[in-house]
Amino acid sequence: MMIAKYSASGNDFVLFHSFIARDRSELARTLCDRQSGVGADGLIVLVPHAEHDFEWQFYNSDGSTAEMCGNGSRACAHYAYSNGLAPANMTFLTEAGVIGAEVEGDMVQSDLTPPKILRDDIVAGGKKWWLLDTGVPHLVTFDADMDNFDLVEARALRFEHNANVNIASVNSDGSIRVRTYERGVEDETLACGTGMAACFYRANREELVGDKAEVYPKSGETLYLGLEEGTITFKGLVKKTFETVLDVK
């Protein structure tokens, strides 16, 4: 089976397509292992769908499934278009709902599911946190000192709230820096799309930014976030690192 390795702002994934949806949790753990496998933050498998261009299965590197993955959706759209599985303007089904995506060369935009503010009253570690849903749950706090990201505290909050954990800082030019401890990877990743979207949405709701912002994850790449009629748009480059044949099902 041909598999591809993609990086989307530093969040990296293994992808392939299949006619059959099956439990691939063990395969995800095997392929995503950075010592004995290909190495990735997640596994994405595209399967046929009667109404949309395709449906996907998304697995974190620990084998857990997640409803949505922002960076993964951009890599997946590029993979689908490149392999003739979908037009440049496509829709596909995730557990979070239907995602629209548009491929222009290596620049891909995903339209995420409508964001929800689940809680805005959490206080932990001397910081005020919001819990938001941008397809998956994210805790968000603002901290001017982006070096002040305590991964031990983040891990505790991740399990207390079953959510990804983000700290963000809004720059004077309206851009946003984000660091994310990612559920299911159980470590900080170089980028997390739904996390960047959650940080952007809180900053927008608190009038710290307008309806458009450049967001910089740990990788330092530039992502373009927007809020259009209640939908968060998420745009940035993706890169196919390599493809190869592997015995996977």
Ligand SMILES: N[C@@H](CCC[C@H](N)C(=O)O)C(=O)O
């Ligand atoms: N990195 C992803 C998020 C993937 C799912 C997350 N790890 C979870 O389990 O909630 C993104 O780009 O959004």
